[in-house]
Amino acid sequence: MSAEPTPIPADLPADFLADVDRTVSHYPVSMRSASLPLLHLWQERFGYISDPAVKWIANRLGLQPINVLELVTFYPMFRRHAVGKFHIRVCRTLSCALGGGYELFEILREQIGAQGDGHGVAVSPDGRFSIEFVECLAACGTAPVMMVNDDFYEQVNSPTKASEVLAHYKGKE
Amino acid sequence: MAATEKRMILRFVDEPGYTNDIECYLRHGGYEQLRKAVGMQSADIINEVKASGLRGRGGAGFGCGLKWSFIPPTNTKPVYLICNADESEPGTFKDRQIIHRDPHQLIEGMTIACFANRAHLAYIYIRGEFPEGARILERALDEARSKNFLGKNILGTGFDCEIYVHRGAGAYICGEETGLIESLEGKRPYPRIKPPYFPAVLGLYMSPTIVNNVETLCHVKHILSMGGAEYAKLGKPNNTGTRIIGVSGDVKNTGYYEFEVGALTLGELIYDVCGGIRNGNSLKAVIPGGSSSKILKAGEVYRIKQKGPDGAMVDRDLRLEDIPMDFDTMAAVGSMAGSGGVIVMDHKRDMVDCLQNLNEFYAHESCGQCTPCREGSLWMKKITTRLVHGEGRAGDVATLKSVADNIAGRTVCAFGEACSWPTQSFLAKFKDEFEAKAKAGVAI
Numbered sequence: 001m002s003a004e005p006t007p008i009p010a011d012l013p014a015d016f017l018a019d020v021d022r023t024v025s026h027y028p029v030s031m032r033s034a035s036l037p038l039l040h041l042w043q044e045r046f047g048y049i050s051d052p053a054v055k056w057i058a059n060r061l062g063l064q065p066i067n068v069l070e071l072v073t074f075y076p077m078f079r080r081h082a083v084g085k086f087h088i089r090v091c092r093t094l095s096c097a098l099g100g101g102y103e104l105f106e107i108l109r110e111q112i113g114a115q116g117d118g119h120g121v122a123v124s125p126d127g128r129f130s131i132e133f134v135e136c137l138a139a140c141g142t143a144p145v146m147m148v149n150d151d152f153y154e155q156v157n158s159p160t161k162a163s164e165v166l167a168h169y170k171g172k173e
Numbered sequence: 174m175a176a177t178e179k180r181m182i183l184r185f186v187d188e189p190g191y192t193n194d195i196e197c198y199l200r201h202g203g204y205e206q207l208r209k210a211v212g213m214q215s216a217d218i219i220n221e222v223k224a225s226g227l228r229g230r231g232g233a234g235f236g237c238g239l240k241w242s243f244i245p246p247t248n249t250k251p252v253y254l255i256c257n258a259d260e261s262e263p264g265t266f267k268d269r270q271i272i273h274r275d276p277h278q279l280i281e282g283m284t285i286a287c288f289a290n291r292a293h294l295a296y297i298y299i300r301g302e303f304p305e306g307a308r309i310l311e312r313a314l315d316e317a318r319s320k321n322f323l324g325k326n327i328l329g330t331g332f333d334c335e336i337y338v339h340r341g342a343g344a345y346i347c348g349e350e351t352g353l354i355e356s357l358e359g360k361r362p363y364p365r366i367k368p369p370y371f372p373a374v375l376g377l378y379m380s381p382t383i384v385n386n387v388e389t390l391c392h393v394k395h396i397l398s399m400g401g402a403e404y405a406k407l408g409k410p411n412n413t414g415t416r417i418i419g420v421s422g423d424v425k426n427t428g429y430y431e432f433e434v435g436a437l438t439l440g441e442l443i444y445d446v447c448g449g450i451r452n453g454n455s456l457k458a459v460i461p462g463g464s465s466s467k468i469l470k471a472g473e474v475y476r477i478k479q480k481g482p483d484g485a486m487v488d489r490d491l492r493l494e495d496i497p498m499d500f501d502t503m504a505a506v507g508s509m510a511g512s513g514g515v516i517v518m519d520h521k522r523d524m525v526d527c528l529q530n531l532n533e534f535y536a537h538e539s540c541g542q543c544t545p546c547r548e549g550s551l552w553m554k555k556i557t558t559r560l561v562h563g564e565g566r567a568g569d570v571a572t573l574k575s576v577a578d579n580i581a582g583r584t585v586c587a588f589g590e591a592c593s594w595p596t597q598s599f600l601a602k603f604k605d606e607f608e609a610k611a612k613a614g615v616a617i
């Protein structure tokens with residue numbers, strides 16, 4: 001395992017632990033089913049899945065670390081490294097491509113000053129923004145579409161609209 | 174003249190003032206069908222669903238009532254219900270509308286389905302990229318619990334049922350029902366081989382499990398409300414009910430619409446409903462049921478067998494514009510109605526570019542379990558990518574075809590077909606464009 005080591009806070013926040021317990025309770029038949037949900041909880045709270053995170057989740061669910069790590073390396077949404085505070089996902093797939101998805105990606109990438117061709121995650125020099133292509137986001141009728149963290153934007157079909165979306169985050173802490 | 178929309182599932186979503194909270198749903202007759210269902214015999218509900226002729230809206234179009242009757246009658250294990258809300262087939266954006274704007278319709282349909290199949294635990298497997306949708310569903314489930322439409326002793330009938338939301342994490346293969354089940358068990362979503370792992374027999378935790386699409390489960394509520402026989406009058410025989418059609422690509426008015434199944438042709442959809450091709454261009458091709466369905470070419474004639482007035486089978490020639498959008502006709506013309514996601518391409522589109530885009534999708538999404546699919550999807554992407562970049566080679570078209578031909582039918586799950594059908598059909602319909610690119614590259 002090779003992710004950047006982040007120490008697990010000696011005491012995980014109480015509300016996080018309560019979330020974990022509540023989530024595990026949704027799987028009365030097999031705790032292992034809670035693996036993906038716990039990975040989501042962890043990533044939402046701490047940004048990415050570190051080695052200690054893998055061990056902690058495995059331990060909580062009575063699994064081997066490899067049972068958890070093999071999920072992190074398979075499922076595209078889980079990350080082993082930190083990304084920007086504002087993570088941009090642009091849909092790459094056909095309907096969006098027909099509506100200007102690749103152009104949208106380029107505009108955004110340039111505006112945040114990140115290098116890259118859409119393969120993998122590209123991060124802005126100040127580390128605040130990151131961007132990646134993702135596959136069909138199930139909003140093909142309002143192409144091209146993108147997300148910033150959990151926020152969804154449709155028909156971002158002009159440089160002006162793309163800048164407006166970014167401006168909303170540029171001022172944010 | 175195009176058929177007018179018949180909105181049943183989407184009846185309220187675009188009404189001003191319609192909100193996704195339970196009070197609004199109750200004001201619109203919400204949970205009345207659940208009240209009715211819990212007073213019925215579960216076998217009678219299954220019979221209504223059978224009589225309705227409802228076919229799955231997730232892609233395969235399998236009979237819903239038939240699927241429900243596959244749970245072994247001697248079964249003593251717990252039964253589970255899973256709602257497939259993975260909605261990842263490119264071109265498909267219908268379940269999102271239901272989840273975001275009418276979540277209680279889904280919950281009511283699911284609870285009725287649980288009662289009918291004697292399931293007490295159900296999950297909604299929602300794709301990871303729908304965080305907002307997941308929150309909306311969580312809230313709606315809490316509301317339903319607080320009114321005793323879920324939980325213990327539902328409406329005082331002694332029936333217990335819990336539904337939880339389970340989020341995926343960005344993998345298309347989790348839409349395949351057995352991959353979904355593995356994922357829900359906390360594993361990599363490698364699909365299971367059928368037989369023996371038919372979900373209705375050996376599904377989640379090796380127990381009988383019903384997996385249905387979001388839209389399918391919503392229809393259950395309307396079947397109870399109308400009665401199966403009455404529902405079956407909507408649409409066409411063997412292609413009953415309404416369905417949501419999502420149109421994307423090169424038409425003026427992209428969007429979602431709901432029609433009786435087969436009530437309109439592709440031409441009516443494109444020209445009358447969607448306002449025709451955008452930018453003054455003309456129609457070149459249509460992918461009629463999600464990216465995996467085989468592409469149809471404008472200008473080509475499709476010959477199908479149809480029952481004539483005297484009952485004998487006669488040949489009928491259809492232009493693309495005349496193809497009615499029902500399950501059986503779409504299959505007869507060599508494609509499929511699939512997930513109801515229609516992608517339209519105009520005459521300026523380069524078909525090699527379009528296929529390259531899709532091949533990149535499938536190469537990215539192959540789970541890697543079966544060699545023909547893992548290797549083949551990658552090779553299809555590599556070859557179409559070099560064609561796009563002007564680096565094609567003389568034998569590329571033949572190689573591409575042979576790779577595709579050697580995936581379909583040789584994999585554990587239908588992803589094998591899903592990834593080879595685009596390549597096979599693009600090559601069959603637009604071979605000249607591919608040949609031209611292969612030749613252009615060879616000049617180097």
Ligand SMILES: Cc1cc2nc3c(=O)[nH]c(=O)nc-3n(C[C@H](O)[C@H](O)[C@H](O)COP(=O)(O)O)c2cc1C
Nearest residue numbers: 229230231257259260261348349350385386389587
């Ligand atoms: C590769 C692949 C991806 C699929 N993706 C989805 C999906 O995103 N949503 C869905 O409902 N069904 C999907 N399906 C179909 C499911 O396997 C299953 O047939 C469906 O959920 C059954 O529900 P239904 O009978 O109500 O349609 C997919 C199938 C395959 C082979």
Ligand code: FES
Nearest residue numbers: 091096137139140
């Ligand atoms: S292709 Fe972009 S949302 Fe479907």
